[in-house]
Structure formats: C-alpha cells, structure tokens
Amino acid sequence: MQLSLKTHSQTEMIDITGEVQRLIDASGVREGICMVYVPHTTAAVTINENADPSVPADMLMVLNQMVPWKAPYRHLEGNSPAHVKTALIGSSELVQVEGGRLVLGTWQGIFFCEFDGPRSRKVNITWMASTLPPPSQS
Amino acid sequence: MQLSLKTHSQTEMIDITGEVQRLIDASGVREGICMVYVPHTTAAVTINENADPSVPADMLMVLNQMVPWKAPYRHLEGNSPAHVKTALIGSSELVQVEGGRLVLGTWQGIFFCEFDGPRSRKVNITWMASTLPPPSQS
Amino acid sequence: MQLSLKTHSQTEMIDITGEVQRLIDASGVREGICMVYVPHTTAAVTINENADPSVPADMLMVLNQMVPWKAPYRHLEGNSPAHVKTALIGSSELVQVEGGRLVLGTWQGIFFCEFDGPRSRKVNITWMASTLPPPSQS
Numbered sequence: 325m326q327l328s329l330k331t332h333s334q335t336e337m338i339d340i341t342g343e344v345q346r347l348i349d350a351s352g353v354r355e356g357i358c359m360v361y362v363p364h365t366t367a368a369v370t371i372n373e374n375a376d377p378s379v380p381a382d383m384l385m386v387l388n389q390m391v392p393w394k395a396p397y398r399h400l401e402g403n404s405p406a407h408v409k410t411a412l413i414g415s416s417e418l419v420q421v422e423g424g425r426l427v428l429g430t431w432q433g434i435f436f437c438e439f440d441g442p443r444s445r446k447v448n449i450t451w452m453a454s455t456l457p458p459p460s461q462s
Numbered sequence: 463m464q465l466s467l468k469t470h471s472q473t474e475m476i477d478i479t480g481e482v483q484r485l486i487d488a489s490g491v492r493e494g495i496c497m498v499y500v501p502h503t504t505a506a507v508t509i510n511e512n513a514d515p516s517v518p519a520d521m522l523m524v525l526n527q528m529v530p531w532k533a534p535y536r537h538l539e540g541n542s543p544a545h546v547k548t549a550l551i552g553s554s555e556l557v558q559v560e561g562g563r564l565v566l567g568t569w570q571g572i573f574f575c576e577f578d579g580p581r582s583r584k585v586n587i588t589w590m591a592s593t594l595p596p597p598s599q600s
Numbered sequence: 601m602q603l604s605l606k607t608h609s610q611t612e613m614i615d616i617t618g619e620v621q622r623l624i625d626a627s628g629v630r631e632g633i634c635m636v637y638v639p640h641t642t643a644a645v646t647i648n649e650n651a652d653p654s655v656p657a658d659m660l661m662v663l664n665q666m667v668p669w670k671a672p673y674r675h676l677e678g679n680s681p682a683h684v685k686t687a688l689i690g691s692s693e694l695v696q697v698e699g700g701r702l703v704l705g706t707w708q709g710i711f712f713c714e715f716d717g718p719r720s721r722k723v724n725i726t727w728m729a730s731t732l733p734p735p736s737q738s
Contacts, residue, residue, distance in 0.1 A: 363705030378536035429501030567639030
C-alpha cells in the first residue's frame with residue numbers, strides 16, 4: 325500500500341501516523357509489524373514526539389545546522405545536504421501492530437521527513453507477520 | 463515482551479544484550495528476527511561495541527557535542543537535544559535469531575540509549591518469522 | 601546468506617545493490633522483506649542515491665566533518681569516530697521484495713559504509729515473510 329503526500333517547504337516534518345493507521349484499518353491486518361518505507365533519497369521517516377509541534381521544528385533546526393547548506397559539495401544538483409540528512413534519519417521505520425492498532429509509545433508519532441521539498445512524495449506501507457509467542461501474551 | 467530498566471544519568475548507554483537473549487530463551491523462539499523497540503521519544507537503541515566501555519562513552523561525548531545543549535529551542539520542556547539524538551540513533555534495531563541465539567557480530571552488543579534521564583524506561587521485544595531459505599543453509 | 605567484500609579506503613561507500621539482488625535471485629525468494637545486516641561495529645549500511653558517485657562522496661565528506669577525527673577519545677584503538685558514524689547510519693536496512701525484485705525507489709541503491717578500512721567485511725542477508733494483504737494488490 326502506498327501513501328501520497330505533498331510537501332510545502334524545503335525541510336519539513338509531516339505527521340503521517342493517522343494515515344498509516346487508516347491503511348492498517350482498511351487492510352484488516354490485526355497482528356504483525358508494519359514497515360513504513362520512503363522510496364526517495366532526499367526524504368526519510370522517523371518516530372518522535374507528535375504532541376508539541378516545536379519538537380519537529382527544533383529537530384529540523386539542529387539538522388539544518390549540523391549538515392551545512394554550503395560546503396565544497398561535488399553533486400551538481402545542489403541537494404547533497406538532503407541526501408546526508410536522509411542517511412542520518414533513515415529510509416524506514418518499523419512499528420508493531422496489535423489488535424489492528426499501531427503499538428506506539430504515549431508520545432510517539434510517525435513523521436515523514438522532507439529534506440528537499442516542496443515535492444510530491446510516496447510512502448510504502450508493508451506488513452510482516454510476527455511469530456510466536458505473541459507479544460501480548462508475554 | 464517487555465524489558466523495564468532504570469537509567470541513572472542524563473545521557474547513558476546501557477548494554478541490554480543479555481536481557482534480550484534471556485527473553486528469547488524464555489520465549490522458546492528458535493529462528494526469526496528479533497525487533498528491539500523503544501517506545502519513548504527521548505531514548506533510542508543502537509548496536510555497537512560492548513567490549514570496551516570507552517566506546518559508548520566516546521559515542522555520547524560526540525553526540526553531546528554534535529547536538530547543542532543550548533540553542534534557540536522552541537520546545538519548552540527543555541529536552542529538544544534528546545529528541546534530536548533519538549531521531550539520529552533510531553527507535554528500533556533488528557537482529558537475526560538462529561538456533562535460539564541472537565546472531566550478533568563478534569564485537570556487537572545491543573545498547574539502550576538514554577538521552578533525557580535519569581528515568582524509568584521500557585523496551586519492547588517482538589519476533590518476526592524469517593522465511594525460506596534459512597540463512598544457515600546458504 | 602552472506603556477502604564478503606574488501607574495502608580499500610578508511611571511509612568508503614560501496615554500492616551492493618546488485619549483489620543483494622543476485623542473492624535474492626539465487627534464493628528463489630519471490631515475496632517478502634529483505635534485511636541487510638552488517639555484523640561489524642565500525643561499518644554500516646544505508647540506502648541512498650547510486651546514480652551520481654558524488655552523492656556518497658559528499659556524504660562521507662559531511663560525516664567526516666561532523667564526527668571529529670581528533671577529540672579526547674578514551675577508546676585506545678583510535679577508531680571511535682568509526683563507531684560513532686556506525687551508530688548514526690545504522691547496522692541494518694530493510695527492503696521489500698516483490699516478484700523476486702528489490703522494491704527500491706528510482707534513485708535508491710544499497711550502500712555498505714566502511715568507516716574504519718581498509719578491511720575484509722561481511723554482510724548478512726535474511727528474509728522475512730510479508731503478510732496479507734500483499735502490497736502489490738493495494
């Protein structure tokens with residue numbers, strides 16, 4: 325299954341937790357592991373606090389300081405900082421599904437991370453079977 | 463299954479390899495993939511050298527330099543650096559299980575990474591079935 | 601299954617996409633999730649652009665600036681920067697397999713990341729079953 329989204333800034337974090345849950349609801353999957361995969365090289369996915377919007381804002385501020393916009397980059401497209409941030413944050417996240425619900429911590433949400441926007445983007449959602457013993461019985 | 467642990471410093475790496483292996487022993491799982499998942503937004507999990515305790519110490523030193531403690535952070539809770547480190551290190555790790563044992567490299571151990579301690583923390587352990595062909599026969 | 605490779609520089613990114621695909625071909629696996637796992641503590645794996653070789657070059661340049669070569673490191677082996685980079689980039693990647701092919705984005709390739717070479721290295725490849733509904737039918 326695939327999510328489509330439009331980003332609106334050069335760097336931006338978008339909470340996709342609700343949309344991932346809706347795909348799980350639609351699929352009928354009850355138990356397993358959900359893989360959220362970003363098929364791009366200048367965008368990533370991470371799990372972090374989605375209660376206070378200042379958290380992703382601070383995260384982008386630090387990442388944008390940590391990875392310099394100007395440096396003797398060789399890649400002529402000019403978006404090397406976006407490639408580096410993608411490698412630091414990562415292309416996929418896994419979340420357990422139990423009883424049809426994402427098993428996230430109290431403050432956790434799933435964020436799509438745009439590092440070279442604005443663009444149209446995709447996110448792939450896949451499921452894996454979890455094996456015995458089911459975590460809920462342990 | 464779930465591990466509970468207490469951390470004792472603001473930033474700290476705790477080797478949980480033995481405890482994860484004990485949960486696998488208790489579960490009876492022989493083959494598959496073990497997912498180690500941290501349901502917090504200011505703590506993470508990583509795999510690295512657990513032979514010399516200087517390695518995690520050096521790692522924390524660099525992370526604490528790389529992500530500034532003081533910056534014009536907007537998140538009023540004051541722990542934005544911990545959220546950023548969590549995103550850089552990641553919320554989950556996967557390790558293959560073969561014959562009931564974690565398949566780690568010679569120097570690898572699994573570390574819980576506390577970035578906003580001291581606190582009481584949880585780690586979720588889940589299993590996935592690995593499919594044919596079993597890696598041990600390749 | 602396992603790949604063996606030789607690295608030739610202290611820090612180096614090697615595109616292993618073709619070799620991972622060849623192992624999948626040889627295995628006969630048609631559907632599932634492929635886990636690419638690096639059993640070392642000074643080498644990692646990432647997914648990024650493999651069209652322009654300047655991208656991995658720029659990535660290594662930034663990582664080598666971000667993690668200082670000289671610092672009051674305590675680990676006497678002298679390769680603490682390699683351990684830190686490994687934690688930042690990560691020890692494993694997951695890629696979906698559909699119809700026997702890695703489901704990568706247009707520009708994505710799988711890179712082995714050497715941070716303390718040159719050395720002889722291993723990469724473990726494992727498969728997980730994906731569960732219903734198959735993503736291709738969504």
